[in-house]
Amino acid sequence: MNERTLENREKSRFQKFVADFGLPRLIIAGFLLLLFILAPIVGADFPTQISNTINRFSWNAVMVLAMVPMIHSGCGLNFGLPLGIISGLLGATMSLQFGFTGPFSFVMAMVIATPFALILGTFYGWLLNRIKGGEMMIATYVGFSSVAFMCMMWLLLPYNKADMVWGMAGKGLRTTISLEGYYAGALANILQIRIGNMVIPTGTLLFFALLAWIMWAFLHTRTGTAMTAVGSNPVFARAAGVNVDKMRLLSVIMSTWLAAVGILVYEQGFGFIQLYMGPFYMALPAVSAILIGGASVNKASIANVVIGTFLFQGIVTMTPTVMNNMIHMDMSEVIRIIVSNGMILYALTRKTEGSR
Amino acid sequence: MNNEAAPLLEVRNIKKSFFGNQVLTDINFTLHEGEVMGFVGENGAGKSTLMKILFGMDVIRETGGYEGDVLIYGKKVSFQTPFDAIHAGIGMVHQEFSLIPGFTAAENIVLNREPVKKSAASEVFGDRLNTLDYAKIHGTAVSSIDKMGVAIDPDMVISQMPVGHKQFTEIARELSKENLKLLILDEPTAVLTEKEAEALLESIRGMSSRGIAVIFITHRLQEILDVCDKVVVMRDGFVVKETPSADTNISEITRWMVGRSVDNASTRKEEGSSRQSEKVIMTIRNLWVDMPGETVRDVNLDVMEGEILGIGGLAGQGKLGIPNGIMGLYEAGGKVTLNGEDIPLNNPRACLNAKLAFVSEDRRGVGLLLDESLEWNVAFPAMQVHNKFLKNYMGGLVKWRDEKAIEEVTEKYIDELAIKCTSSRQKARELSGGNQQKVCLAKAFALEPGFLFVSEPTRGIDVGAKALVLDALRRFNRESGVTVVMISSELEELRQTADRIAIVSGGRIAGILPASESSEAFGALMVSQVI
Numbered sequence: 100m101n102e103r104t105l106e107n108r109e110k111s112r113f114q115k116f117v118a119d120f121g122l123p124r125l126i127i128a129g130f131l132l133l134l135f136i137l138a139p140i141v142g143a144d145f146p147t148q149i150s151n152t153i154n155r156f157s158w159n160a161v162m163v164l165a166m167v168p169m170i171h172s173g174c175g176l177n178f179g180l181p182l183g184i185i186s187g188l189l190g191a192t193m194s195l196q197f198g199f200t201g202p203f204s205f206v207m208a209m210v211i212a213t214p215f216a217l218i219l220g221t222f223y224g225w226l227l228n229r230i231k232g233g234e235m236m237i238a239t240y241v242g243f244s245s246v247a248f249m250c251m252m253w254l255l256l257p258y259n260k261a262d263m264v265w266g267m268a269g270k271g272l273r274t275t276i277s278l279e280g281y282y283a284g285a286l287a288n289i290l291q292i293r294i295g296n297m298v299i300p301t302g303t304l305l306f307f308a309l310l311a312w313i314m315w316a317f318l319h320t321r322t323g324t325a326m327t328a329v330g331s332n333p334v335f336a337r338a339a340g341v342n343v344d345k346m347r348l349l350s351v352i353m354s355t356w357l358a359a360v361g362i363l364v365y366e367q368g369f370g371f372i373q374l375y376m377g378p379f380y381m382a383l384p385a386v387s388a389i390l391i392g393g394a395s396v397n398k399a400s401i402a403n404v405v406i407g408t409f410l411f412q413g414i415v416t417m418t419p420t421v422m423n424n425m426i427h428m429d430m431s432e433v434i435r436i437i438v439s440n441g442m443i444l445y446a447l448t449r450k451t452e453g454s455r
Numbered sequence: 456m457n458n459e460a461a462p463l464l465e466v467r468n469i470k471k472s473f474f475g476n477q478v479l480t481d482i483n484f485t486l487h488e489g490e491v492m493g494f495v496g497e498n499g500a501g502k503s504t505l506m507k508i509l510f511g512m513d514v515i516r517e518t519g520g521y522e523g524d525v526l527i528y529g530k531k532v533s534f535q536t537p538f539d540a541i542h543a544g545i546g547m548v549h550q551e552f553s554l555i556p557g558f559t560a561a562e563n564i565v566l567n568r569e570p571v572k573k574s575a576a577s578e579v580f581g582d583r584l585n586t587l588d589y590a591k592i593h594g595t596a597v598s599s600i601d602k603m604g605v606a607i608d609p610d611m612v613i614s615q616m617p618v619g620h621k622q623f624t625e626i627a628r629e630l631s632k633e634n635l636k637l638l639i640l641d642e643p644t645a646v647l648t649e650k651e652a653e654a655l656l657e658s659i660r661g662m663s664s665r666g667i668a669v670i671f672i673t674h675r676l677q678e679i680l681d682v683c684d685k686v687v688v689m690r691d692g693f694v695v696k697e698t699p700s701a702d703t704n705i706s707e708i709t710r711w712m713v714g715r716s717v718d719n720a721s722t723r724k725e726e727g728s729s730r731q732s733e734k735v736i737m738t739i740r741n742l743w744v745d746m747p748g749e750t751v752r753d754v755n756l757d758v759m760e761g762e763i764l765g766i767g768g769l770a771g772q773g774k775l776g777i778p779n780g781i782m783g784l785y786e787a788g789g790k791v792t793l794n795g796e797d798i799p800l801n802n803p804r805a806c807l808n809a810k811l812a813f814v815s816e817d818r819r820g821v822g823l824l825l826d827e828s829l830e831w832n833v834a835f836p837a838m839q840v841h842n843k844f845l846k847n848y849m850g851g852l853v854k855w856r857d858e859k860a861i862e863e864v865t866e867k868y869i870d871e872l873a874i875k876c877t878s879s880r881q882k883a884r885e886l887s888g889g890n891q892q893k894v895c896l897a898k899a900f901a902l903e904p905g906f907l908f909v910s911e912p913t914r915g916i917d918v919g920a921k922a923l924v925l926d927a928l929r930r931f932n933r934e935s936g937v938t939v940v941m942i943s944s945e946l947e948e949l950r951q952t953a954d955r956i957a958i959v960s961g962g963r964i965a966g967i968l969p970a971s972e973s974s975e976a977f978g979a980l981m982v983s984q985v986i
Contacts (some may be wrong), residue, residue, distance in 0.1 A: 335824050340836065
């Protein structure tokens with residue numbers, strides 16, 4: 100009798116844990132755990148895998164964080180992330196063009212990217228305020244069309260620094276620009292920890308932690324509270340004297356700026372600037388990461404960002420490696436696409452359910 | 456057929472309660488072929504519930520069914536679904552349109568009963584591939600429109616129709632059903648212009664001459680006298696009067712409608728009176744508000760400092776538009792002053808800054824953050840408007856939520872208003888209607904307003920919660936001297952709470968009476984300018 104009640108309590112506690120943490124997240128976490136166990140068995144180097152996962156987490160986390168403000172203000176998932184990324188790319192290329200080198204070029208890239216992010220973000224926010232209810236669809240178009248537009252601009256803008264432009268013509272930016280000698284590893288090398296094959300980019304992680312803390316703090320301020328209320332019930336917020344459009348605009352600008360910073364953080368870890376179609380593929384991984392983290396279309400927290408980015412990046416780094424080692428065939432890209440798009444699809448079907 | 460022996464419809468001792476709340480008691484009436492019966496009563500008198508029983512709506516069965524018998528031609532029936540009712544020859548035109556906007560009138564009229572043609576595909580694959588017989592659809596539509604006697608274009612798309620034509624399309628749909636014996640019209644004239652309403656009355660007469668019985672629900676009493684053979688007056692779930700309409704007049708009907716046993720109903724007790732001054736705190740001049748379904752046309756009103764002013768009136772006459780317009784939630788125009796200072800309209804923030812507060816009738820839509828904690832719901836407006844419950848850092852540059860102060864104030868109101876919840880962090884969605892309403896009041900109280908609008912504070916909450924909410928309002932008015940304007944559809948509730956009651960009719964103030972005035976006087980005002 101006594102034993103059974105204990106068992107029941109144990110059972111209900113487990114059910115509560117599942118309900119709180121979310122079954123999908125549990126499954127994905129379990130799958131990731133399985134991959135970690137399988138990795139050494141199939142012959143992949145375990146420490147390398149761990150540091151790959153942590154590195155990719157550090158590159159991507161800021162872009163996932165960029166999702167948070169727009170989710171809070173009810174603008175939905177920021178499929179227009181490429182717009183912010185383009186601001187970041189403008190900052191990055193101009194910083195190089197103007198002759199800044201070393202880690203300082205990273206700071207300058209951020210400084211130069213900021214006004215672009217503010218201007219583009221304002222325009223983007225103004226647009227989203229006019230099409231309430233259809234934000235996510237319009238955001239997708241904004242993102243894609245801005246990428247297409249910039250494909251022309253990267254060729255036409257008068258960049259002329261030798262290691263950025265096409266060798267033969269002497270003008271027009273290359274698709275991939277190496278950051279060696281500029282800001283490659285600008286953050287990652289700060290306080291870097293090396294244990295055998297394992298490399299932990301402490302600086303990048305700290306930088307993300309700082310931005311995440313600022314975001315968390317912002318959401319606890321009066322303005323941040325208003326932003327959340329706008330997302331939760333715009334009519335309530337309006338009746339309480341909040342300027343709904345202004346809050347939404349602010350959230351979009353914040354998101355765009357974070358995307359700009361996010362791509363710079365990504366580049367310093369990756370070591371290259373990717374132009375042209377590069378930004379095209381950036382929004383979906385960020386969206387799926389935050390959804391896997393347990394966010395819904397109108398609720399998101401910093402914990403969702405951290406958990407989601409870790410799970411998503413863990414799976415997309417580990418799955419191809421383990422699979423390749425198992426079947427000795429390179430399918431990494433195919434698997435990456437299946438996993439990331441499948442996750443988005445799954446997450447969007449569960450639109451209303453969010454955990455906080 | 457012997458009408459005397461077996462009337463078309465007979466209703467015997469119908470009783471219905473929702474969750475222990477008796478809403479219909481011992482309803483009895485009979486209806487013969489071709490008879491037109493008018494149904495009148497205040498909002499909440501039980502008319503709609505009765506019609507739902509007759510039409511076999513799911514909500515009745517889901518809430519435990521009803522007692523008593525419904526007989527058609529002397530045979531007892533029990534409708535499980537509206538389909539059963541339709542099968543038995545009952546048609547109903549609802550207050551809300553149930554039409555498909557992108558289809559034409561003809562297509563809507565025959566919807567789900569479309570005449571079909573066999574085609575080669577359907578010979579092979581079965582009836583589901585039959586094609587529509589458009590010629591026949593058109594014919595059916597035209598003939599039912601003719602029956603109604605009003606000219607509407609069968610090929611016009613619903614979304615392009617004026618609202619009156621939509622109403623006629625619904626009626627034509629019912630008329631096109633071959634076996635129609637009884638048609639229930641639930642406030643069909645509410646959206647019609649005078650001319651259209653006349654045409655509708657004419658078509659009701661036409662139906663009646665063809666032997667179709669009609670139950671006609673309306674707030675426009677003149678129409679009842681014009682078209683009905685007899686009139687049934689309901690009040691608080693009872694049929695208080697059934698009489699041939701030739702034998703009565705408007706003022707008599709009004710008295711039956713609102714005239715409760717006045718002796719039992721307590722008007723506001725003197726000791727509770729809070730009317731302290733004759734100073735006018737708010738003046739409203741030439742106010743118009745464009746609120747759908749509650750249009751305010753031209754309201755002039757003075758509110759005295761420290762009083763509780765009730766605003767009553769029938770549904771759709773504009774009483775709800777007044778607070779919503781002043782608080783900037785719907786487009787409004789005119790002049791409103793508070794303490795001699797102009798209140799800018801269409802600007803919710805300016806109203807709140809002027810220490811106005813509003814408890815909306817749309818609790819779930821406007822009143823609450825359903826997915827947030829009670830703490831947020833209570834503290835949010837005060838935080839945004841008056842910078843309360845905040846901690847300042849860096850010289851006021853960063854304003855941080857003061858979680859402890861928020862919790863304290865929420866706990867305070869949970870105690871004061873006896874809000875039933877598991878904790879102050881429970882989500883608002885999880886509370887019952889009455890407790891949600893109390894949260895809305897707490898939200899307004901936390902703003903510490905100088906002037907409070909309360910719109911339909913007791914809508915959809917049970918009797919016990921009602922008393923608590925009204926009591927909280929009275930106490931707030933008495934203890935803090937705050938002027939309260941309370942808008943309610945329930946006259947009795949206004950008479951218990953308010954000092955004076957203004958009655959809105961046709962988007963205008965029809966008159967202001969002290970709460971102790973007789974119900975007949977209020978009733979007369981309510982219908983005086985109905986449009």
